[in-house]
Amino acid sequence: xxxxxxxxPDEHHLQTEIWVSDAxxxxxxxxTRSERPKPGGHFLKKLKYYATGGFAxxxxxxxxxxxxxxxxxxxxxxxxxxxxxxxxYIGPKKxxxxxxxxxxxxxxxxxxxxxxxxxxxxKIREKKQWRKRE
Amino acid sequence: MTTISDLNRILHDFEDSPEGVGxxxxxxxxxxxxxxxxxxxxxxxxxxxxxxxxxxxxTRVVHSQQNCGLDTxxxxxxxxxxxxxxxxxxxxxxxxxxxxxxxxxxxxxxGEEKTIYEEESSTKDKVQFKEEAxxxxxx
Numbered sequence: 470x471x472x473x474x475x476x477x478p479d480e481h482h483l484q485t486e487i488w489v490s491d492a493x494x495x496x497x498x499x500x501t502r503s504e505r506p507k508p509g510g511h512f513l514k515k516l517k518y519y520a521t522g523g524f525a526x527x528x529x530x531x532x533x534x535x536x537x538x539x540x541x542x543x544x545x546x547x548x549x550x551x552x553x554x555x556x557x558y559i560g561p562k563k564x565x566x567x568x569x570x571x572x573x574x575x576x577x578x579x580x581x582x583x584x585x586x587x588x589x590x591x592k593i594r595e596k597k598q599w600r601k602r603e
Numbered sequence: 604m605t606t607i608s609d610l611n612r613i614l615h616d617f618e619d620s621p622e623g624v625g626x627x628x629x630x631x632x633x634x635x636x637x638x639x640x641x642x643x644x645x646x647x648x649x650x651x652x653x654x655x656x657x658x659x660x661x662t663r664v665v666h667s668q669q670n671c672g673l674d675t676x677x678x679x680x681x682x683x684x685x686x687x688x689x690x691x692x693x694x695x696x697x698x699x700x701x702x703x704x705x706x707x708x709x710x711x712x713x714g715e716e717k718t719i720y721e722e723e724s725s726t727k728d729k730v731q732f733k734e735e736a737x738x739x740x741x742x
Binding site for chain 1: 604605606607609610611613614616617618620622623626627630634662663666667668
């Protein structure tokens with residue numbers, strides 16, 4: 470069971486609400502510290518930008534920032550970067566996204582261990598092993 | 604343990620930095636380009652050809668990863684038949700970060716013109732302003 474908390478809680482105009490797990494919070498913070506040029510924050514800014522327009526608007530092929538992986542799981546990333554957030558939508562209108570895991574890929578192609586982590590997210594979604602911290 | 608507040612602080616610090624202001628401009632340009640590519644049914648390749656830029660360059664612009672000069676922005680917007688202006692905030696004397704005044708030329712005629720000014724300096728009003736600016740780009 471993972472507990473997710475709302476990202477950007479004061480932003481009420483977002484088309485997609487993002488709820489993040491502890492792991493995702495830590496991963497984003499760690500990634501931000503490594504971002505160049507300083508100060509980091511590009512990924513967070515872009516995440517908010519996507520949420521403002523709605524994640525569904527940015528779905529598409531492998532060049533798109535939001536892409537379907539498998540088992541109902543999508544990944545969010547920046548073009549040309551290897552940091553990825555993995556999660557799933559709640560509800561048919563895709564207004565809420567639960568980000569369960571995030572990591573920096575080792576290379577362009579997913580490694581077996583990275584696929585295993587996505588499989589874990591699939592499991593969290595299918596077995597509803599998550600709940601919101603309001 | 605990183606909290607949501609920590610992430611919000613990181614984002615706020617970034618948005619308040621020169622890099623953040625520049626990045627927001629890139630996002631705005633990206634949105635204008637994407638919106639017009641869709642409305643015209645153009646590919647990035649087509650825009651690259653029309654603006655005499657490399658396709659990879661256009662891709663980086665679309666993904667907000669290209670720091671381009673104003674003349675190059677002009678070439679891209681001209682190829683799309685779009686005019687856009689940066690309007691300096693008269694009160695804060697800072698760069699207005701949203702596409703505040705966009706005049707679309709559609710079908711060879713002047714389209715709708717929108718002008719939005721940021722009138723207050725509080726965070727709440729900034730959010731409201733951004734909402735309005737964003738909504739204007741959607742309409």
